[in-house]
Amino acid sequence: MKITDARVFVGGPGKNYVTLKIMTDQGVYGLGDATLNNRETLPAAYLRDYLIPNLIGKDPRNSEDIWQFFYRGAYFRRGPIAMAAFGAIDMALWDIKAKLAGMPLYQLFGGKSRDGALVYAHATGADLDDLMESVARYVALGYKAVRVQCGIPGMPTASYAVPEQKSAGKDHITDFSGIIPKTEIWDTDRYMRFMPGALAEVRDRFGPELKILHDVHHRLLPREAAEFAKAVEPVGLYWLEDPTPAEDQSALRLIRQHATTPIAIGEVFNSIWDCNALIENELIDFIRVAVTYAGGITHVKRIVDLAALHHVRTGFHGAPSHSPISMAAQHHLNAWAPNFGIQEYLVLGTPACDALFPSDHALRDGLFHVSDAPGLGVDFDEDEAARYEYAPGSHPVVRLEDGTMWNY
Ligand code: CS2
Ligand code: MG
Numbered sequence: 172m173k174i175t176d177a178r179v180f181v182g183g184p185g186k187n188y189v190t191l192k193i194m195t196d197q198g199v200y201g202l203g204d205a206t207l208n209n210r211e212t213l214p215a216a217y218l219r220d221y222l223i224p225n226l227i228g229k230d231p232r233n234s235e236d237i238w239q240f241f242y243r244g245a246y247f248r249r250g251p252i253a254m255a256a257f258g259a260i261d262m263a264l265w266d267i268k269a270k271l272a273g274m275p276l277y278q279l280f281g282g283k284s285r286d287g288a289l290v291y292a293h294a295t296g297a298d299l300d301d302l303m304e305s306v307a308r309y310v311a312l313g314y315k316a317v318r319v320q321c322g323i324p325g326m327p328t329a330s331y332a333v334p335e336q337k338s339a340g341k342d343h344i345t346d347f348s349g350i351i352p353k354t355e356i357w358d359t360d361r362y363m364r365f366m367p368g369a370l371a372e373v374r375d376r377f378g379p380e381l382k383i384l385h386d387v388h389h390r391l392l393p394r395e396a397a398e399f400a401k402a403v404e405p406v407g408l409y410w411l412e413d414p415t416p417a418e419d420q421s422a423l424r425l426i427r428q429h430a431t432t433p434i435a436i437g438e439v440f441n442s443i444w445d446c447n448a449l450i451e452n453e454l455i456d457f458i459r460v461a462v463t464y465a466g467g468i469t470h471v472k473r474i475v476d477l478a479a480l481h482h483v484r485t486g487f488h489g490a491p492s493h494s495p496i497s498m499a500a501q502h503h504l505n506a507w508a509p510n511f512g513i514q515e516y517l518v519l520g521t522p523a524c525d526a527l528f529p530s531d532h533a534l535r536d537g538l539f540h541v542s543d544a545p546g547l548g549v550d551f552d553e554d555e556a557a558r559y560e561y562a563p564g565s566h567p568v569v570r571l572e573d574g575t576m577w578n579y
Contacts, residue, residue, distance in 0.1 A: 172195060172196065172197055172230050172231060172232060173195065173196045173228055173229065173230060173231075174193055174194070174195055174226050174227055174228065174229050174230075174231050175194050175195060175196050175227065176193075176194040176227065177191060177192065177193045177194065177218075177223045177226055177227070177263075178191070178192050178194075179191055179205070179215050179218050179219055179223075180192070180551075180553070180556045181211055181212065181215050181560075181561045182556065182559030182560050182561055183494065183524070183527055183556075183559050184521060184523035184524050184527065184559065185491075185521075185523075186206070186491060186492060186494070187206065187211040187561050187562060187564065188204065188206050188211075188494040188527075189204065189205040189206045189207070189211050189214055189215050189255075189259070189494075190202065190203070190204060190205075190259075190494060190496065190551055190556070191203040191204070191205055191218060191259040191260065191262075191263055192263070192551060192553075193226065193231065193260070193263040193264070193267065195231050195267060197271075199267050199270050199271060200263075200267070201231065201262070201263030201264055201265070201266035201267035201270070201546070202262070202263055202266050202496050202547060202549065202550070202551050203258065203259030203260055203261070203262035203263035203266070203467070203496060203497075204258070204259055204262060204462075204463050204493065204494040204496040204497035204500075205218060205255045205256050205258065205259035205463060206255070206463060206492050206493060206494055206497070207251055207252060207255040207463070207464065208347070208490070208492035208564075208566070209347055209492075209564045209565050209566050210251070210252065211561065212561065213252045214252050214253075214255040214256040214259070217252060217253060217256040218256045218259065218260070222241060222256055222257075222260060225240070225241070226260065231264050231267045231268070232264075232267075232268055232271070234261060234264035234265060234268065234469060235469060237260065237261075237264060238257060238260075238261055238466070238467070238469050238470070241253075241256075241257050241260070242257060242466070248442075249441055249442045249444070250441060251439075251441045251464055254441040254442060254464060254465060254466040254467075254470070255441075255463050255464055257466050257467055257470075258462060258463045258464065258465065258466050258467035258470075258497070259463070259467070260467065261466065261467025261468055261469050261470070262462065262463075262467050262468055262496065262497060262500050262547070265279070265467075265468045265469075265500070265547075266546040266547045267546070269545055269546040269547070270545045270546040272545070273545050274545060275503065275541065275542060275543045275544060275545065275546070275548055276468075276499075276500070276503040276546060276547055276548070277503040277504075277506040277507045277541060280472070280503070280504065280507035280508075281507050282507065283506050283507065284506065284507055284508065284509050284511065285506065285511065286538075286540065287535065287536075287538025287539060287540050288502065288505040288506060288511060288513075288514055288538060288539045288540075288541070289315060289316060289382075289512075289513045289514070289537065289538060289539075290314070290316065290489075290513065290514045290515070290516035290534065290537060290538070290539050291314065291316035291317060291318055291382065291384055291409075291513055291514070291515060291516065292309040292312075292314045292316075292317050292318070292516065292517070292518075293317075293318050293320070293332065293342070293343075293517055294306040294308075294309055294317045294318065294319050294320070295319075295320040295321070295332050295333055295334065295338060295343045296320075296321055296322060296333070296334070296337070296338060297322040297329070297333060297334050297335065297336055297337045297338065298321070298322050298324075298337070299321060299369055299372060300337075301322070301334075301337040301338055302319065302320075302321045302322075302369070302373070303372075303373070303376055304338075304340065305338060305340075306319065306373060306376075306377060306381075307377075308340060310377060310381065312537075313535075313536040313537045314537045315380075315381070315382055315537040315538075316381070316382035316383075316384065316409060316513055316537070317381065317382070317383060317384070318384040318385065318386060318412075318515075319369075319370060319373050319383055319384065319385050320332040320333055320385070320386060321333065321365075321366065321369045322334075323358075323361050323362050323365050323366065324361070324365055325358075325361050326356070326357070326358060326361055326362070327356035327358070327572065328354070328355050328356045329355065330355065330357065330362070331345075331355070331386065331388040331390070331579070332345060332386065332388075342517075342518070344491055344517070345567070347564035347565060347566060347567075348562065348564055349563065349564065349565060350563040350564070350565055351565065352565040352566060352567050352568045353565075353567040353568075354567065354568055354569070354570055355567050355568070355569045355570075355579070356569075356570055356571070356572055357390060357569050357570070357571055357572075357577050358571070358572055359390065359391060359392075359395060362390065363391075363395065363398070363399060363402075366385070366399070367399065367402040367403050367406070370383065370385055370403050370406045370408065371403075371405065371406050373406075374406045374407065379407070382409040382513075383406065383407075383408050383409060384408065384409050384410050384411075384412065384435075385403075385408060385410075385411055385412065386412040386413060387399070387411060387412060387413055387414045387415075388412075388413050388578070388579070389413045389415065389416045389417075389439075389578040389579070390569075390577070390578055391414055391415050392415060393415045393419075393422040393423075393425045393426070394425060395415075396414035396415040396425070396426050397425045397426045397428070397429040397430060398429070399411070399414065400414060400426050400429065400430035400432040400434070401429050401430040401432070403432055404430055404431055404432055408432055408433065409433065409513070410432075410433045410434065410435040410456065410457050410486065411432050411433065411434055411435070412434075412435040412436070412459065413435070413436055413438070413439075413459075414426060414434065414436075416578055417436045417437075417439075417440075417445075417446075417449065418445075420445075420446070420448040420449045420452075420454070421448065421452075423436070423449060423454035423455065424452070424454060426454075427453075427454055433456035433457065434454070434455045434456055434457070435455065435456065435457035435458075435459050435486050436449060436455050436457075436458070436459060437449075437455075437457075437458045437459035437460045437486075437488070438459040438460070438461060438464070438488035438490075439464075440459075440460050440464070440465060441460075441464050441465050441466065442465060442466060442470065443465075443470065443473055443474050443477065446458060446460070446474065447477065450474075450477050450478050450480075450481050450483050451477075451481060453481050453482060453483070455483060456482075456483060456484065457483065457484050457485065457486035457512050457513070458474060458475075458478045458483050458484075458485060458486065459486050459487065459488050459515075460474055460487065460488065461487060461488035461489075461493060461497065461501070462487070462497045462500045462501050462504070463493060463497040464488070467500075468500055468504065471487075471504065472504070475504065475508050475510065478510055479508075479509060479510040482510075483510065484510045484511065484512030484513075485504070485505065485508050485510060485511050485512050485513075486512045486513050486514070486515070487501045487504070487505070487514055487515065488515055489501065489514055489515030489516050489517060490515065490517065491517050494528060495524065495528035495530060495532075495549050496528065496547060496549055496551070498516075499530060499532060499541075499542070499547040499548055499549040500547060501514060502514070502532055502539055502541040503541055503547065503548075505539065505541070506541045514539060516534065516539065518534075523555075526552060526555050527551070527552055527555040527556060527559075528549050528550065528551060528552075529549070529550045529552065530542055530544075530548050530549035530550065531544060531548065532548060532549070566579050567579055
């Protein structure tokens with residue numbers, strides 16, 4: 172069996188999805204997602220200019236050797252651009268393999284460990300009242316877990332994932348449009364004074380059953396993160412996410428020394444080497460890697476298996492930048508993983524997105540039910556794709572009030 176062609180499509184409804192389609196001489200094709208948020212043209216170029224010419228003629232069933240060929244052959248290893256490009260190829264080859272087997276992908280991992288996989292939604296508000304309405308809306312929709320972000324009184328601008336104005340019942344998605352980044356102003360003291368109490372009020376309002384998550388988004392120093400994690404212990408968070416930048420994996424020791432609040436880290440990681448110390452030293456409770464950013468299914472499965480040895484559960488990233496293709500790959504891993512925790516899930520299901528990526532995956536009562544169709548269980552409509560083109564975007568930048576650059 173041979174790969175005969177592969178094509179890359181950049182674009183989609185409100186997002187620059189980077190979709191890879193790999194064709195074979197047996198007519199079976201596979202789909203992959205190389206969407207690196209706000210740097211989409213880079214993995215697309217890597218695929219078109221370097222990787223696809225080396226794919227043609229290869230046997231698509233040899234997904235491990237192909238992964239090793241690209242990873243070891245790159246010489247300059249790892250990094251989000253390369254691993255997103257490898258990730259798309261890897262997803263597509265697993266899609267082909269499962270289609271050849273006539274099975275949904277999770278069967279090739281070892282079958283189902285659960286029927287429905289727990290997901291969490293994003294609640295947010297410009298202020299506490301606005302946030303409470305947002306949480307109530309998701310609870311009413313049947314979500315059992317909700318991430319909670321709130322505007323901070325006195326903060327000069329809106330903070331991470333918080334609307335400038337009251338959201339008034341609308342979902343808030345960060346505006347990444349334009350190549351020149353918007354600037355957020357951050358003040359840790361105001362955040363530290365307000366946010367623990369806000370989380371406690373959500374707990375008081377919605378009771379002990381609701382799983383409450385919060386994303387610090389890399390904004391605190393390790394000591395501040397330890398203080399915050401201790402302050403919110405009584406809230407009983409499901410997790411505290413990215414409390415401090417985790418390039419310094421050992422910095423997380425300080426949090427563990429002072430608090431029992433569960434810690435989730437990993438969405439910015441692109442290889443097992445970014446998180447092996449966090450996992451092996453049991454400094455985190457959830458690993459947040461994304462199949463696209465971390466080299467695809469083959470590499471993420473290695474991370475999941477390492478995590479399982481150390482009581483670390485999965486909590487795969489699921490921001491709107493991930494197309495239904497990589498989300499499908501994650502849903503299949505979620506169905507299988509013995510150490511599954513939770514899946515971040517922002518409703519992609521707009522009619523335009525469903526038309527571009529038809530699938531019968533389903534969310535019911537806060538649980539995600541993966542498709543039993545062969546392969547990933549998602550397709551790609553090239554006619555629909557022709558309607559979209561690339562639109563440059565950029566993450567906001569964050570500065571402290573004195574102008575010092577900080578972490579977005
Ligand atoms: C966030 C992400 O979903 C999350 O947990 O951290 O949405 C993150 O802000 C974006 O992926 C950045 O591109
Ligand atoms: Mg996050």
